[in-house]
Amino acid sequence: MHKYSGETRILVATDCIIFGFDGANIKLLLVQRGLEPEKNKWSLIGGFIKPTESPEDAANRVLELRTGLKNVYMEQFQVFGKPGRDPVERTLSIAYFALIDIHQYEAQLSEEYHPEWFLLDEMPDLIFDHNEMVRLAKRQLRYKAALHPILFQLLPEKFTIPQLQALYEGVYQTKFDDRNFSRKLLSTGLLVKLPEKDKLSSKKGAFYYKLDQSHYEENFEKFLNLVPNPDKFF
């Protein structure tokens, strides 16, 4: 089974930084660690890679196991591998980040592991180097969202322009000009206007939009500029 001789095999885990949006705030999904050391301390959702699965498969399996979540937008983020990062044993972690619409997945959240959503500025201290992972993932989210339309992954299928703007404003912790924002947004051609309105959040009501899926996929790699002066936020 060990065919390359003289080399050391090490434990490899995946950890997932899960960003969610509930329509008003951006949150992070955490669980309480189930084993010693640091049992019951808060942590990212993670677990070890099995011999027959790819890291992507592992990340998805662990995510479903611990939270019940499936078919979630996820991308490989970064490897954390300093010796000593896990005090128990040398462990390498492949970090992923995921973006989800909190309401859409609310029902699925696992009873067994009771994961909880935390506001970004009300987060508990995390185990190991997970605080650092989160810090870097937040930065990465701002970076990538300034270039590509990934934040749509945080919204329900139908959403309003004010909702989308609130989301961007949450990510960048700033206000954008409504008029310029909606003008830019509509000019991308990414959105399809629906006949219905959302009447909950305002008196007038805001029209729902959905993504033009094929246009979205074709243009995902193209640069977008919904965020003014993005580099000042990193």
Place this chain on the structure above:
Amino acid sequence: MHKYSGETRILVATDCIIFGFDGANIKLLLVQRGLEPEKNKWSLIGGFIKPTESPEDAANRVLELRTGLKNVYMEQFQVFGKPGRDPVERTLSIAYFALIDIHQYEAQLSEEYHPEWFLLDEMPDLIFDHNEMVRLAKRQLRYKAALHPILFQLLPEKFTIPQLQALYEGVYQTKFDDRNFSRKLLSTGLLVKLPEKDKLSSKKGAFYYKLDQSHYEENFEKFLNLVPNPDKFF
């Protein structure tokens, strides 16, 4: 020593996609694999992680061991971890990409492992999934170089504007307008003009420039736009 029980430890390697520039062409540094299977077939520079070193340390150690190269610009790129990617044994590879000035490091290249530089379009077939790694790294290079001034890492300390332009044209396989290119470039404030000229490549001679190092480091994260319509190249 194994403290988390019931989990499988796996081999972890680093592989490095090393881009070099010799003043005219972009090349890739490859070595011939020293062990079975696929012995003597061309491969990226890689090796296994030792128990006490971080992945970054491993990548640097392996790079120095196999090529003699030290203090090279390197960044973490992507993990390749599909089971079966190495037919011998499950191996996970953390891929890095490195950028170097070929002439600067020419003397250091290891005799023992005789690595060789290949033009991108004259590359031999590589072992395992290394062809795919190279394909993705080329794409990543184009992506990142469109946003940040990383290509300077491929040039000697003193370089001319025409050299730099040739480099960009090599990366994007296209021609840029000389006049606009140099004007954009100089307006970044990244360059310091030197009193000497390079008289080798032209009659008039082109002034040497060097990087304003502190300005470079401060602005590394800022977006730059030396490449017109960058997204058409991905």
Place this chain on the structure above:
DNA sequence: TAAAATAGTTGTCCAAAGTACACTAAATAA
């Protein structure tokens, strides 16, 4: 019925950046 709140459109002004192309400058070679 009027005031208030939010959604959404349009327009204007200004600055900065992108692009095309003509031109000048410096050195060498014939």
Place this chain on the structure above:
DNA sequence: TTATTTAGTGTACTTTGGACAACTATTTTA
């Protein structure tokens, strides 16, 4: 001295980005 080659600047036009004003529309509440 003149032609040639390559380096680098200038100029004119267009496009885009961003700040902000004005106005309309729709519904609720006082």
